[in-house]
Amino acid sequence: xxxxxxxxxxxxxxxxxxxxxxxxxxxxxxxxxxxxxxxxxxxxxxxxxxxxxxxxxxxxxxxxxxxxxxxxxxxxxxxxxxxxxxxxxxxxxxxxxxxxxxxxxxxxxxxxxxxxxxxxxxxxxxxxxxxxxxxxxxxxxxxxxxxxxxxxxxxxxxxxxxxxxxxxxxxxxxxxxxxxxxxxxxxxxxxxxxxxxxxxxxxxxxxxxxxxxxxxxxxxxxxxxxxxxxxxxxxxxxxxxxxxxxxxxxxxxxxxxxxxxxxxxxxxxxxxxxxxxxxxxxxxxxxxxxxxxxxxxxxxxxxxxxxxxxxxxxxxxxxxxxxxxxxx
Amino acid sequence: xxxxxxxxxxxxxxxxxxxxxxxxxxxxxxxxxxxxxxxxxxxxxxxxxxxxxxxxxxxxxxxxxxxxxxxxxxxxxxxxxxxxxxxxxxxxxxxxxxxxxxxxxxxxxxxxxxxxxxxxxxxxxxxxxxxxxxxxxxxxxxxxxxxxxxxxxxxxxxxxxxxxxxxxxxxxxxxxxxxxxxxxxxxxxxxxxxxxxxxxxxxxxxxxxxxxxxxxxxxxxxxxxxxxxxxxxxxxxxxxxxxxxxxxxxxxxxxxxxxxxxxxxxxxxxxxxxxxxxxxxxxxxxxxxxxxxxxxxxxxxxxxxxxxxxxxxxxxxxxxxxxxxxxxxxxxxxxxxxxxxxxxxxxxxxxxxxx
Numbered sequence: 001x002x003x004x005x006x007x008x009x010x011x012x013x014x015x016x017x018x019x020x021x022x023x024x025x026x027x028x029x030x031x032x033x034x035x036x037x038x039x040x041x042x043x044x045x046x047x048x049x050x051x052x053x054x055x056x057x058x059x060x061x062x063x064x065x066x067x068x069x070x071x072x073x074x075x076x077x078x079x080x081x082x083x084x085x086x087x088x089x090x091x092x093x094x095x096x097x098x099x100x101x102x103x104x105x106x107x108x109x110x111x112x113x114x115x116x117x118x119x120x121x122x123x124x125x126x127x128x129x130x131x132x133x134x135x136x137x138x139x140x141x142x143x144x145x146x147x148x149x150x151x152x153x154x155x156x157x158x159x160x161x162x163x164x165x166x167x168x169x170x171x172x173x174x175x176x177x178x179x180x181x182x183x184x185x186x187x188x189x190x191x192x193x194x195x196x197x198x199x200x201x202x203x204x205x206x207x208x209x210x211x212x213x214x215x216x217x218x219x220x221x222x223x224x225x226x227x228x229x230x231x232x233x234x235x236x237x238x239x240x241x242x243x244x245x246x247x248x249x250x251x252x253x254x255x256x257x258x259x260x261x262x263x264x265x266x267x268x269x270x271x272x273x274x275x276x277x278x279x280x281x282x283x284x285x286x287x288x289x290x291x292x293x294x295x296x297x298x299x300x301x302x303x304x305x306x307x308x309x310x311x312x313x314x315x316x317x318x319x320x321x322x323x324x325x326x327x328x
Numbered sequence: 329x330x331x332x333x334x335x336x337x338x339x340x341x342x343x344x345x346x347x348x349x350x351x352x353x354x355x356x357x358x359x360x361x362x363x364x365x366x367x368x369x370x371x372x373x374x375x376x377x378x379x380x381x382x383x384x385x386x387x388x389x390x391x392x393x394x395x396x397x398x399x400x401x402x403x404x405x406x407x408x409x410x411x412x413x414x415x416x417x418x419x420x421x422x423x424x425x426x427x428x429x430x431x432x433x434x435x436x437x438x439x440x441x442x443x444x445x446x447x448x449x450x451x452x453x454x455x456x457x458x459x460x461x462x463x464x465x466x467x468x469x470x471x472x473x474x475x476x477x478x479x480x481x482x483x484x485x486x487x488x489x490x491x492x493x494x495x496x497x498x499x500x501x502x503x504x505x506x507x508x509x510x511x512x513x514x515x516x517x518x519x520x521x522x523x524x525x526x527x528x529x530x531x532x533x534x535x536x537x538x539x540x541x542x543x544x545x546x547x548x549x550x551x552x553x554x555x556x557x558x559x560x561x562x563x564x565x566x567x568x569x570x571x572x573x574x575x576x577x578x579x580x581x582x583x584x585x586x587x588x589x590x591x592x593x594x595x596x597x598x599x600x601x602x603x604x605x606x607x608x609x610x611x612x613x614x615x616x617x618x619x620x621x622x623x624x625x626x627x628x629x630x631x632x633x634x635x636x637x638x639x640x641x642x643x644x645x646x647x648x649x650x651x652x653x654x655x656x657x658x659x660x661x662x663x664x665x666x667x668x669x670x671x672x673x674x675x676x677x678x679x680x681x682x683x
Binding site: 011014015016018019022023026027029030031138141142145146148149150151152153154157158160161165166266269270284285288289291296299300303304307308 | 381382509510512513515516517518520521522524525526528529532533608612615616619620621632635638639645646652653656659660663664667668671
């Protein structure tokens with residue numbers, strides 16, 4: 001087990017190396033003068049960027065070197081935990097990207113959405129499987145497939161327009177009611193009220209996949225021999241489904257939890273920007289459209305590291321949850 | 329080898345028919361195999377596919393959209409994709425003015441020479457957009473572009489995936505190891521951020537915005553083949569151990585013949601399902617990239633770019649539903665259609681399913 005984890009960690013480092021190389025080479029495909037031009041353009045929008053800063057920036061990102069040399073310089077800096085400064089705000093990238101409020105907002109939205117996603121998708125998946133090909137199965141399937149097929153920006157904007165602009169049930173955008181000085185519980189609920197529509201968007205878009213997965217697993221389990229045995233023993237159908245079948249359906253669901261790690265912390269880019277939430281996703285989207293190289297590199301490496309970790313943990317969870325699985 | 333397989337499937341199909349007619353009384357004097365009709369695997373699949381109402385609904389939805397986009401402009405040739413309605417219109421603005429002489433209303437009449445943001449009317453079925461172009465017509469041309477781009481991207485992804493997965497699964501060993509590690513790396517690349525970065529790179533290198541979406545979707549394919557490659561590899565690893573492959577080996581067939589005649593046809597069903605489902609997600613990708621301002625510029629249309637305007641102008645978001653909701657609905661119909669068909673195909677091709 002220990003040896004297996006070590007081996008997997010080794011592979012993970014190789015993967016991250018590959019990912020960073022691809023990202024770096026891509027970013028270096030931008031001409032240096034374009035970066036300079038962008039920085040100067042940003043300069044006019046309020047941020048003060050000095051010539052010395054630009055020069056320092058070029059050096060620290062090896063923009064003056066050929067790409068491969070620049071990459072190893074960048075790698076050296078990263079290993080010394082020097083992620084550089086944002087082109088736009090000139091603050092340390094690490095404190096920018098991992099700003100407590102930002103990542104907190106994204107995490108809250110994702111965590112609440114995930115809880116609801118599981119609470120809704122699993123029962124739906126089970127009823128669809130136990131009533132396969134019935135009218136109930138059709139209705140549930142059609143509804144969740146519609147959910148999967150929605151473009152997030154379109155659905156988000158539609159919700160925003162109907163419920164915020166027209167009906168005024170929810171605030172149009174932002175994080176909390178402006179000009180209000182709330183504290184404690186009131187502030188908490190005010191924030192939740194602002195996050196309601198983004199959470200709804202994420203939940204509706206993601207229920208489909210989870211429900212289909214539950215349905216397929218449940219159908220597979222229901223065809224197993226031990227279910228026939230359980231029925232033959234004369235067990236109550238409820239007991240058969242919720243005790244014998246559901247427990248085995250849980251295996252992929254539990255391991256799926258580990259795979260959620262990236263989406264919990266990375267933020268929903270489009271949804272956050274539609275609702276003007278100050279999360280890590282909308283921040284990164286902004287950085288990417290403005291060409292803020294240090295932020296882009298750090299954010300994407302963060303995402304890649306999370307997904308490597310997610311895959312590894314999911315595999316480990318399999319061995320923990322299912323005694324039939326042996327890691328080699 | 330091939331025959332071996334054939335009989336296998338025939339037995340399977342006759343079993344299947346047996347099950348289906350089990351409710352009907354079977355004449356007892358004849359032996360059972362004279363009583364049942366044999367069906368080819370293809371017919372069985374088609375039968376199962378068309379039995380599902382959802383797959384038929386999906387087919388109808390897509391057929392309607394394809395007709396709308398390709399035949400539509402011939403049936404409704406009033407406007408072209410980039411025709412600006414310059415018929416113009418008068419705009420009236422009234423102000424309450426109070427002066428020494430009392431209160432009166434001042435009426436400003438301005439002539440706007442472009443008929444923009446018009447509501448639905450006889451001339452413009454769905455009204456006009458902010459440039460004064462006919463939305464109904466742009467939906468057709470935009471649909472062509474969105475669907476062509478997505479089709480091309482799916483074909484490129486699948487071709488790359490099949491080739492890489494095929495090589496990896498067939499040859500195994502060190503080649504397999506290298507290709508699978510490349511897959512691992514590509515699967516960890518965050519796709520949407522990557523596309524945004526590439527968008528900036530294209531911008532920096534002076535590529536005209538017209539070509540962004542084609543290049544971006546092409547590059548998306550270059551980065552997203554690992555899913556297909558893993559599917560093909562897994563299937564080939566399984567099929568390689570089958571008797572008919574051992575027989576093909578013993579007959580001394582060439583590698584190409586073994587791959588293209590014996591392996592690929594057996595993986596084709598899974599490939600087909602995966603391609604259908606990814607067509608839907610490619611349409612979503614195209615529209616998302618267009619929404620993020622990486623799509624074709626005005627006057628060219630695509631479904632995504634027709635929605636993009638609301639991210640810049642909240643007055644259109646609030647007041648002009650007819651500008652952005654129709655293309656959103658078209659996207660949903662297209663994606664939903666592909667999902668329905670993909671789902672139906674998967675169920676129909678699943679050998680475990682007996683229905």
